[in-house]
Amino acid sequence: MKKYWREGEPMVWATGAAMALTLMIAATLIIVILVNGLGVFWPKNLTLATLDDGSRVLGEVTQRKLAASGEGMRLQFKIGNRDLYGLDFRWVDEANIVKREEPAAALVLERKEYGNFYGMLISVSGPNLSGTDLPALARLLERVEEEDEKKRKLDKQMAALNREVAKLEQRRQKLAHQGAEKSAQAIADIDRRLEQLRTGFDRIMTDQAEAAAELRDYTATFVAADGREKTLQASEIVRYYPPNAMGVLAKSLVYLDKVKELFVGEPREANTEGGLFPAIFGTVMLIFLMSLFSFPLGVLAAVYLKEYAKDGPLVRIVRIAVNNLAGIPSIVYGIFGLGFFVYGLGSGLDQLLFPERLPTPTFGTGGILWASLTLALLTVPVVIVATEEALGAIPAGIREGSLALGSTKFQTLVRILLPMASPGIMTGLILAMARAAGEVAPLMITGVVKLAPTLPLDGTFPFLHLDRKFMHLGFHIYDIAFQSPNVEAALPMVYVTTLLLVLIVLMMSSLAIYLRNKMKKRYTYGTF
Amino acid sequence: MDQDTRVIPAAEPEVPVIDVKKLNFYYGNSQALYNLNLTFPRRQVTALIGPSGCGKSTFLRCLNRMNDLVDGTSVEGAILLGGTDINGSGMDVIELRRRVGMVFQKSNPFPKSIYENVIYGLRIAGVKDKTALDEAVERSLKGAALWDEVKDRLQESALGMSGGQQQRLCIARAIAVNPEVILMDEPCSALDPKSTARVEELIGELRQDYTIIIVTHNMQQAARVSDHTAFLYEGLLVEHGATKKIFMKPKNKQTEDYITGRFG
Numbered sequence: 017m018k019k020y021w022r023e024g025e026p027m028v029w030a031t032g033a034a035m036a037l038t039l040m041i042a043a044t045l046i047i048v049i050l051v052n053g054l055g056v057f058w059p060k061n062l063t064l065a066t067l068d069d070g071s072r073v074l075g076e077v078t079q080r081k082l083a084a085s086g087e088g089m090r091l092q093f094k095i096g097n098r099d100l101y102g103l104d105f106r107w108v109d110e111a112n113i114v115k116r117e118e119p120a121a122a123l124v125l126e127r128k129e130y131g132n133f134y135g136m137l138i139s140v141s142g143p144n145l146s147g148t149d150l151p152a153l154a155r156l157l158e159r160v161e162e163e164d165e166k167k168r169k170l171d172k173q174m175a176a177l178n179r180e181v182a183k184l185e186q187r188r189q190k191l192a193h194q195g196a197e198k199s200a201q202a203i204a205d206i207d208r209r210l211e212q213l214r215t216g217f218d219r220i221m222t223d224q225a226e227a228a229a230e231l232r233d234y235t236a237t238f239v240a241a242d243g244r245e246k247t248l249q250a251s252e253i254v255r256y257y258p259p260n261a262m263g264v265l266a267k268s269l270v271y272l273d274k275v276k277e278l279f280v281g282e283p284r285e286a287n288t289e290g291g292l293f294p295a296i297f298g299t300v301m302l303i304f305l306m307s308l309f310s311f312p313l314g315v316l317a318a319v320y321l322k323e324y325a326k327d328g329p330l331v332r333i334v335r336i337a338v339n340n341l342a343g344i345p346s347i348v349y350g351i352f353g354l355g356f357f358v359y360g361l362g363s364g365l366d367q368l369l370f371p372e373r374l375p376t377p378t379f380g381t382g383g384i385l386w387a388s389l390t391l392a393l394l395t396v397p398v399v400i401v402a403t404e405e406a407l408g409a410i411p412a413g414i415r416e417g418s419l420a421l422g423s424t425k426f427q428t429l430v431r432i433l434l435p436m437a438s439p440g441i442m443t444g445l446i447l448a449m450a451r452a453a454g455e456v457a458p459l460m461i462t463g464v465v466k467l468a469p470t471l472p473l474d475g476t477f478p479f480l481h482l483d484r485k486f487m488h489l490g491f492h493i494y495d496i497a498f499q500s501p502n503v504e505a506a507l508p509m510v511y512v513t514t515l516l517l518v519l520i521v522l523m524m525s526s527l528a529i530y531l532r533n534k535m536k537k538r539y540t541y542g543t544f
Numbered sequence: 545m546d547q548d549t550r551v552i553p554a555a556e557p558e559v560p561v562i563d564v565k566k567l568n569f570y571y572g573n574s575q576a577l578y579n580l581n582l583t584f585p586r587r588q589v590t591a592l593i594g595p596s597g598c599g600k601s602t603f604l605r606c607l608n609r610m611n612d613l614v615d616g617t618s619v620e621g622a623i624l625l626g627g628t629d630i631n632g633s634g635m636d637v638i639e640l641r642r643r644v645g646m647v648f649q650k651s652n653p654f655p656k657s658i659y660e661n662v663i664y665g666l667r668i669a670g671v672k673d674k675t676a677l678d679e680a681v682e683r684s685l686k687g688a689a690l691w692d693e694v695k696d697r698l699q700e701s702a703l704g705m706s707g708g709q710q711q712r713l714c715i716a717r718a719i720a721v722n723p724e725v726i727l728m729d730e731p732c733s734a735l736d737p738k739s740t741a742r743v744e745e746l747i748g749e750l751r752q753d754y755t756i757i758i759v760t761h762n763m764q765q766a767a768r769v770s771d772h773t774a775f776l777y778e779g780l781l782v783e784h785g786a787t788k789k790i791f792m793k794p795k796n797k798q799t800e801d802y803i804t805g806r807f808g
Contacts, residue, residue, distance in 0.1 A: 326615070413652035417714070420610060421665040421721065422642035431668070432654055538701075539655045 053515030074241035096132035142234035193372035298486035305388035314399025342397035350458030353390030382463030385482035395448035406440025591770035645718035653702035665721035688716035708739025
């Protein structure tokens with residue numbers, strides 16, 4: 017027995033168990049997210065239940081729990097048709113169900129408003145268009161897509177016009193602010209141009225109204241489970257499919273189509289449906305900007321601390337301070353960012369560059385610039401520590417060798433030391449980027465919003481709009497899970513967004529790890 | 545290592561390349577070198593010998609101001625390179641280190657290719673012309689007796705070479721910048737006997753073009769390789785002169801005791 021302890025086997029078991037436990041916790045986290053998130057977009061079959069009181073319920077079975085009475089089970093149906101029923105979900109006791117079937121003709125319609133519609137197709141109608149079967153519905157939607165093209169063109173023209181008006185009005189504001197007398201001529205020119213634009217505006221509006229009226233002629237009529245009929249505008253329908261009549265291949269196609277929509281589409285219905293593109297874009301842009309600020313700042317500071325500063329009490333204090341910075345709660349950084357960047361620097365910038373717009377703030381309010389700077393401050397200590405460690409690991413012989421050949425400290429740094437330290441620096445950067453993707457508290461205060469009408473990077477001059485607010489996946493998760501009007505409907509989206517966020521962070525980390533391994537291979541210093 | 549067959553250009557005077565006058569060196573408050581006076585003749589090998597801790601490495605490092613890297617050191621006296629005091633304002637330390645190269649005890653090739661290692665000194669001096677660099681690589685590697693072994697793998701990492709090869713690479717790297725003096729701090733102590741022999745052979749060849757100052761623990765090596773020897777003991781220069789004389793007829797009793805191995 018003593019031998020068993022002396023040989024150290026219990027230690028092996030203990031440490032192995034700790035490792036296994038850690039891995040299991042991490043794996044459970046990933047698996048829970050995966051299982052819940054991946055299944056969200058898979059088209060589920062529709063069940064038509066006939067109850068003992070004669071009524072009928074059509075929908076997806078989403079849960080199965082103990083009945084309220086305590087005896088038997090009950091099923092939760094997602095019945096959709098919020099415009100008809102007022103609610104999305106309904107519990108039905110299994111005891112009350114007389115018949116269950118999965119009719120092949122049952123349709124799922126994804127709509128722009130009021131969520132999903134579950135029912136059967138009765139007829140379609142439109143100019144030169146009629147029919148009562150699914151191919152007719154397909155033709156209807158094809159035609160609507162063509163008409164929609166026209167509408168989209170008009171929308172684009174309108175948007176361009178709006179942009180020009182906005183620009184002119186801004187310029188006018190600036191001139192007026194500088195002194196109406198000096199620029200009276202210029203202001204008059206602008207006013208004239210604005211008049212012209214307004215006539216164009218009116219014309220496009222009329223065209224748009226015409227196009228909208230034409231679109232309204234395309235309709236389809238459906239019947240819900242309780243017999244009520246509903247006529248829908250064809251343009252309202254985003255997607256339709258009969259899940260009970262679809263095989264695995266067809267369902268996979270719908271699945272992939274919905275995944276694509278997730279990545280490139282815009283959110284709908286208070287962020288509970290639709291795509292996540294603006295949030296993905298905002299998150300990636302935030303990470304990029306944050307890295308841009310924290311990386312050079314951190315590396316340079318570490319280089320100074322390690323290579324140039326004379327060792328002494330001051331340097332030691334600075335180092336302690338840097339290490340402690342990493343421990344400050346992120347919300348404190350958020351408040352600091354709000355006070356210093358947004359209200360301090362931001363108002364200053366506004367007064368300097370955009371006085372004519374005051375009191376409407378441009379930089380004096382939250383935006384992606386201040387959010388990235390705040391997060392950069394948060395992650396700079398990590399980069400500094402990682403860089404210092406990496407530089408410290410380089411053998412002194414290398415430094416001496418370089419200096420003995422007549423190089424300056426700077427040349428030694430740039431040509432030899434920093435490349436050799438790059439794997440360690442990359443590690444610091446990976447950690448920093450993961451934090452930027454995950455920290456939500458400081459962002460809420462410095463510029464993240466629930467729904468952003470525009471992206472911080474787009475096609476309008478000056479292309480990079482650092483004053484704009486943006487969307488972020490981390491905040492998105494919080495928002496739909498806790499601020500949603502319809503939490504049940506939102507829950508699947510929460511899992512999907514979480515899965516997406518984890519995937520993005522994993523992808524970035526993998527890229528950084530790959531780069532680090534490549535660098536390690538090049539610069540590992542081994543002697544034998 | 546037969547000195548008598550070496551041809552000395554008749555016109556060239558035997559001007560010492562480094563002249564050390566009244567050198568006192570301190571690590572903070574503790575003195576390490578006491579009033580050293582010594583000259584190093586041009587294009588000859590001078591060995592610095594003495595027991596551990598006698599200050600030979602410290603002295604060597606004074607000659608290219610590598611001790612500047614250590615905090616708290618101070619120098620008194622003059623070290624003249626070609627007439628100019630290397631610690632004075634008339635000498636740029638970068639320029640000094642190009643004229644006085646160094647090979648360390650533990651070889652320290654950079655984690656780059658063999659080619660990049662050799663031309664590192666030239667690159668930092670601003671040489672960009674590819675032909676000039678290629679020429680320098682060939683010349684230096686030939687000069688370090690390494691060319692034949694590596695000429696087909698110049699772009700491979702220097703870290704893949706054996707210890708002896710790496711040390712010869714460091715020598716090649718040092719001679720690529722065409723220094724006047726090469727300082728060697730126990731260059732063979734980390735090498736096996738075969739590599740040691742090759743490096744000693746190399747020193748004999750290098751002597752024709754460069755002045756070499758070598759610190760060595762190994763007296764037999766000093767006797768084999770050097771033309772002049774200086775014996776240091778506890779920071780003092782006890783004796784110096786032609787190697788043959790020092791080893792056969794030392795003037796000082798301490799020298800004789802050290803050489804015959806009575807202490808060390």
